[in-house]
Amino acid sequence: MYREESGHDWWHVYRVWKLAKKIAKEEKADTFVVELAALLHDLEDHKFVKKKQNLAEKFLESLGVDEETISQVSYIINNISFSKNVLKKLKTKEAKVVQDADRIDALGAIGIARCFATGAKLGRPIHDPNIKPKINLENYKGSQTGINHFYEKLLQLEKLMNTKTGKRIAKERTKFMKQFLKEFFKEWNL
Numbered sequence: 125m126y127r128e129e130s131g132h133d134w135w136h137v138y139r140v141w142k143l144a145k146k147i148a149k150e151e152k153a154d155t156f157v158v159e160l161a162a163l164l165h166d167l168e169d170h171k172f173v174k175k176k177q178n179l180a181e182k183f184l185e186s187l188g189v190d191e192e193t194i195s196q197v198s199y200i201i202n203n204i205s206f207s208k209n210v211l212k213k214l215k216t217k218e219a220k221v222v223q224d225a226d227r228i229d230a231l232g233a234i235g236i237a238r239c240f241a242t243g244a245k246l247g248r249p250i251h252d253p254n255i256k257p258k259i260n261l262e263n264y265k266g267s268q269t270g271i272n273h274f275y276e277k278l279l280q281l282e283k284l285m286n287t288k289t290g291k292r293i294a295k296e297r298t299k300f301m302k303q304f305l306k307e308f309f310k311e312w313n314l
Contacts, residue, residue, distance in 0.1 A: 132166055144225035150289040153217045161200035161222045224290030227281045232297030236304055243270040
């Protein structure tokens with residue numbers, strides 16, 4: 125995971141953790157639960173492991189973390205994934221905070237870099253004007269091009285934010301991404 129090329133590396137976890145702490149403070153969420161979940165949220169991501177082994181729970185138990193906290197962290201980890209829970213309403217403030225932080229990391233300048241890094245890893249072209257975006261969040265299966273990924277997923281994230289703080293940050297980063305796309309198409313269409 126440390127040198128993972130698709131943007132789900134240690135630095136993604138680190139950014140989500142930092143952002144989740146910030147959002148938790150502003151939203152008055154339980155920062156201990158939020159920090160644990162943010163740090164462990166991709167431990168068993170379907171992109172890395174085939175079979176769930178409850179690694180986060182086992183790790184927290186080995187540290188002597190109480191059952192209630194483990195239960196809350198487990199709920200967050202199992203329910204914030206975009207691909208599995210695009211439109212699912214989360215039950216806890218802490219889950220909403222971590223989900224917002226994770227989704228915000230896909231936005232802005234870092235989101236643009238992650239989009240094209242993932243595209244390169246998956247062998248996707250940056251853009252193909254013959255392949256039109258297909259916006260269907262409920263059945264999102266991934267994009268065929270980097271630019272389509274903006275329209276099919278990334279630009280949709282702002283309206284999926286759970287918290288006031290998350291919405292504010294997502295709005296700023298989405299604005300930057302729209303400026304990038306404007307410049308991209310200006311250069312593409314010379």
